Amino acid sequence: MSLKKVASPSGPVRSVYVHAPFCARRCFYCDFAVTVSREGDLAGWLRALEWELKLVDEEGYFSPGKELKTLFVGGGTPSLFDPGAMTALGRLLGRDRLNGADLEWTAEANPESLTRSVAQGWAQAGVNRVSIGVQSFQPHALRWLERLHGPEEGATAVERAREAGISNLSLDLIFGLPEGVERDWGRDLDSALALKVPHLSLYGLSAEKGTPLARAIEEGEVSSPHDESYREQFLEASARLTSEGYRHYEVSNFALPGFEARHNRACWESAPYVGLGNSAHSFRAPRRRWNLRDWKAYRMASLEGGSPWDSEEELSPEDARLERIWLGLRTDRGVRTGDLKPAARALVEGWVSKGDATLADGALRLTPTGWLLLDHMVVELDLAQG
Numbered sequence: 001m002s003l004k005k006v007a008s009p010s011g012p013v014r015s016v017y018v019h020a021p022f023c024a025r026r027c028f029y030c031d032f033a034v035t036v037s038r039e040g041d042l043a044g045w046l047r048a049l050e051w052e053l054k055l056v057d058e059e060g061y062f063s064p065g066k067e068l069k070t071l072f073v074g075g076g077t078p079s080l081f082d083p084g085a086m087t088a089l090g091r092l093l094g095r096d097r098l099n100g101a102d103l104e105w106t107a108e109a110n111p112e113s114l115t116r117s118v119a120q121g122w123a124q125a126g127v128n129r130v131s132i133g134v135q136s137f138q139p140h141a142l143r144w145l146e147r148l149h150g151p152e153e154g155a156t157a158v159e160r161a162r163e164a165g166i167s168n169l170s171l172d173l174i175f176g177l178p179e180g181v182e183r184d185w186g187r188d189l190d191s192a193l194a195l196k197v198p199h200l201s202l203y204g205l206s207a208e209k210g211t212p213l214a215r216a217i218e219e220g221e222v223s224s225p226h227d228e229s230y231r232e233q234f235l236e237a238s239a240r241l242t243s244e245g246y247r248h249y250e251v252s253n254f255a256l257p258g259f260e261a262r263h264n265r266a267c268w269e270s271a272p273y274v275g276l277g278n279s280a281h282s283f284r285a286p287r288r289r290w291n292l293r294d295w296k297a298y299r300m301a302s303l304e305g306g307s308p309w310d311s312e313e314e315l316s317p318e319d320a321r322l323e324r325i326w327l328g329l330r331t332d333r334g335v336r337t338g339d340l341k342p343a344a345r346a347l348v349e350g351w352v353s354k355g356d357a358t359l360a361d362g363a364l365r366l367t368p369t370g371w372l373l374l375d376h377m378v379v380e381l382d383l384a385q386g
């Protein structure tokens with residue numbers, strides 16, 4: 001793909017995502033761009049990012065002198081790298097971009113690799129939010145998911161982050177496991193609540209094409225995740241966590257007041273962002289660009305002075321409208337209803353009467369039962385409004 005200057009800028013980029021592609025083992029259900037490696041290739045990763053950053057800077061994506069508001073290092077498993085990795089990444093991005101007093105710098109960790117020294121190294125670098133992939137606190141579920149950590153390690157990771165001085169923590173939990181997998185969802189919610197972290201992300205298991213999980217289902221070795229238990233567990237979590245003071249502010253996310261994920265919020269509000277690393281996406285309305293998915297191809301591009309970018313698209317006004325509806329309805333900010341056409345208004349009133357949505361303060365918002373039908377409702381609304 002050719003390199004060109006950014007057209008139609010939509011404001012300065014203040015959010016960056018960096019993909020760390022290495023995991024010590026691939027989990028049974030995972031379809032992310034992951035390379036299995038015991039420690040990760042930190043030097044190769046930094047070199048490749050440096051190359052991409054140089055190209056992005058040349059394009060004029062960043063505004064000189066503008067500090068970032070959010071930086072999210074996801075994966076993969078960023079905690080696989082040695083403790084100095086975030087300091088090195090910070091140096092590469094440029095400390096002047098990371099000097100803002102209100103920078104939210106999140107890094108993702110897996111419990112088994114968030115050691116004391118990694119947590120301390122991250123805190124020293126300026127990481128001030130850690131998202132920990134706990135998934136479950138129960139041994140059978142963890143084994144079935146092929147996670148590398150044991151049932152106690154989620155709590156240990158939380159303790160290590162706190163000892164290092166990072167208290168803005170999020171835990172990921174996975175629900176909707178197939179019948180036959182021994183797992184008590186209510187007890188996992190209890191365990192998460194007991195840790196008193198300010199943010200929780202809950203993801204329903206899905207069998208993505210090409211994963212070992214999808215193959216096992218096709219071959220009849222594993223039963224498909226069950227729609228009814230998926231629904232029950234999602235609604236149970238929503239009711240339970242909101243009764244404990246968390247806001248269900250996005251379909252998969254819950255936060256105590258003041259602890260919403262600002263990076264994700266920026267993406268849901270269509271703010272421009274840059275994604276660095278293999279498989280990362282960048283967005284600057286109306287253009288979206290994505291990087292080479294494969295780590296080796298991405299690294300090779302950097303070594304050969306080639307383009308790390310795979311492709312890009314320009315959103316048509318229709319696509320942009322659909323995306324606005326989708327992004328709006330997945331959060332509790334909803335979509336404005338001022339310009340709803342009669343067919344769309346009738347549709348929405350039907351949702352409200354079924355309890356799947358609310359209309360208040362000039363906005364349409366989905367309820368948890370509505371969120372279970374999110375994709376379907378977005379398309380229906382777009383057609384009615386179109």
Ligand code: SF4
Nearest residue numbers: 023026027030075076
């Ligand atoms: S730790 Fe996360 S990114 Fe790595 S293989 Fe497991 S699910 Fe995928």
